[in-house]
Amino acid sequence: MLKSYRDEAIVLRTHKLGEADRIITLLTAEHGQVRAVAKGVRRTSSKFGARLEPFSVVDVQAHRGRSLDTITQVESLVLHGDAIAADYDLYVAGTVIVEAAERLTADSDAAGHSQYLLLLGALHALAKRRHDPTLIRTSYLLRALALAGWAPSCYDCASCGAAGPHSAFSIAEGGAVCAACRPPGAASPSPDAMALMGDLLSGDWAGAGRAAAYARPEAAGLVSSYTQWHLERRLRSLQVLERSPS
Numbered sequence: 299m300l301k302s303y304r305d306e307a308i309v310l311r312t313h314k315l316g317e318a319d320r321i322i323t324l325l326t327a328e329h330g331q332v333r334a335v336a337k338g339v340r341r342t343s344s345k346f347g348a349r350l351e352p353f354s355v356v357d358v359q360a361h362r363g364r365s366l367d368t369i370t371q372v373e374s375l376v377l378h379g380d381a382i383a384a385d386y387d388l389y390v391a392g393t394v395i396v397e398a399a400e401r402l403t404a405d406s407d408a409a410g411h412s413q414y415l416l417l418l419g420a421l422h423a424l425a426k427r428r429h430d431p432t433l434i435r436t437s438y439l440l441r442a443l444a445l446a447g448w449a450p451s452c453y454d455c456a457s458c459g460a461a462g463p464h465s466a467f468s469i470a471e472g473g474a475v476c477a478a479c480r481p482p483g484a485a486s487p488s489p490d491a492m493a494l495m496g497d498l499l500s501g502d503w504a505g506a507g508r509a510a511a512y513a514r515p516e517a518a519g520l521v522s523s524y525t526q527w528h529l530e531r532r533l534r535s536l537q538v539l540e541r542s543p544s
Contacts, residue, residue, distance in 0.1 A: 304359045305329050306375065308417055309352050310400045314340070322350050322369065323400060324358065327414045331403040334360050334367035353378040353392055353421055381425040388424050391431035393535040395420050395438050401529050402446050412445050433506055436518045437498035439525045444499065448528045450521075452496035455479055463492060467520055469527045491516040 307324040310331075315321050318340045324332045336350050349356055349372050359371040382392040399417045420438040423429060429437075443449060450473030453462040457471050457479035464474045468484040474492065475484060490513035497505035498517070509517075526532050 302359065302361050302370070303329060304357070306414075307332070307356055307358045308396075308399075308414070308421065309350055309354045309356065310396045311352060312350065320350065321366065324356075325399055325403055325414055325417060326358075327411060330410070331400070332360065332367055334358075334369045335363075336369045336372075349374045349377070351377070351379045352396060353382050353425075355418065355421075376422075376425075378421050378425040382421070385431075387431040388427070390535070391435040392421065392424050394435050394533060395424075397533050397535045398439055398442060398525060398529075401531075401533070402442050410445070413442065416441055416445065429503060429507070430514065432514050432518050433498065433503075436495075436514075436521045437501070437506070439521050440495065440499040441501070443525060443528060446528075449499065450474075450495070450524055452492055452499060463489060465489070467492070469520075469524050473524075485520060487516055487520060488513060491520065495521065 305326040305328050307326040309322060310325055311323040312320045315335060318338045320336050320339050322334050322336050324334065326332055339350060350369070354374065355376040355378065357373040357375055358369060360367040360369050382388045395417065399413065403413055416438065420434055423434050424431060440450070450456070452474055454460065454474065455462065455464055455476040456468070456473040457475055460476040462474055464476050465486060466475045466477070466480045466484040467473060467487050468475045468481050471479065471481060475481070490510045494506055494509040494513045494517045497509070522536050526536065
């Protein structure tokens with residue numbers, strides 16, 4: 299295996315290491331998730347410290363290490379950070395998206411080029427304000443889960459396959475459930491929220507854009523709960539969102 303490699307990557311997270319270094323968590327196009335040390339990037343004289351901020355798309359060269367790789371060169375491709383951080387709603391959506399991406403791709407079996415492309419598109423849509431941030435976040439979570447093999451059913455019964463639409467949603471059963479299969483504690487979302495989730499999962503932005511305003515937070519809440527159930531732990535960014543005033 300070659301010791302050095304070059305790839306296109308998205309910066310998911312950074313944290314301090316020592317006095318001048320950072321550990322950078324990247325989702326790469328061809329090498330899955332990578333954790334690498336960027337030496338000296340916290341110094342004012344660093345040539346590429348500003349390029350390795352969350353939401354940035356970069357061309358990176360790195361050297362493989364035993365536990366952490368080492369970044370040797372990086373060039374900016376697209377710096378989404380300023381555009382996303384300039385608006386609170388965009389920033390909250392962005393932090394949820396990159397945290398979910400980190401969790402979903404931590405296992406190499408769940409990582410892949412498709413996950414990279416999906417994340418790339420979601421961040422571009424946020425930075426360009428192509429859609430409502432809540433819709434982008436919800437759509438990303440649904441489609442990232444689908445790529446990982448956890449797509450919820452938004453129409454037919456997830457348990458018996460009975461044709462929908464159905465009026466109940468069970469996270470444990472995998473989505474929409476009919477009256478016969480409905481377990482105790484299943485949610486009863488509005489038909490508009492169920493339809494919106496289906497549109498976002500399939501990428502029907504025209505349909506999603508016509509959804510009633512009340513359906514957006516309802517669908518977002520269900521998808522957030524569904525995501526955290528499958529990840530088996532809460533997302534810190536979603537906890538912050540839940541504590542924020544509506």
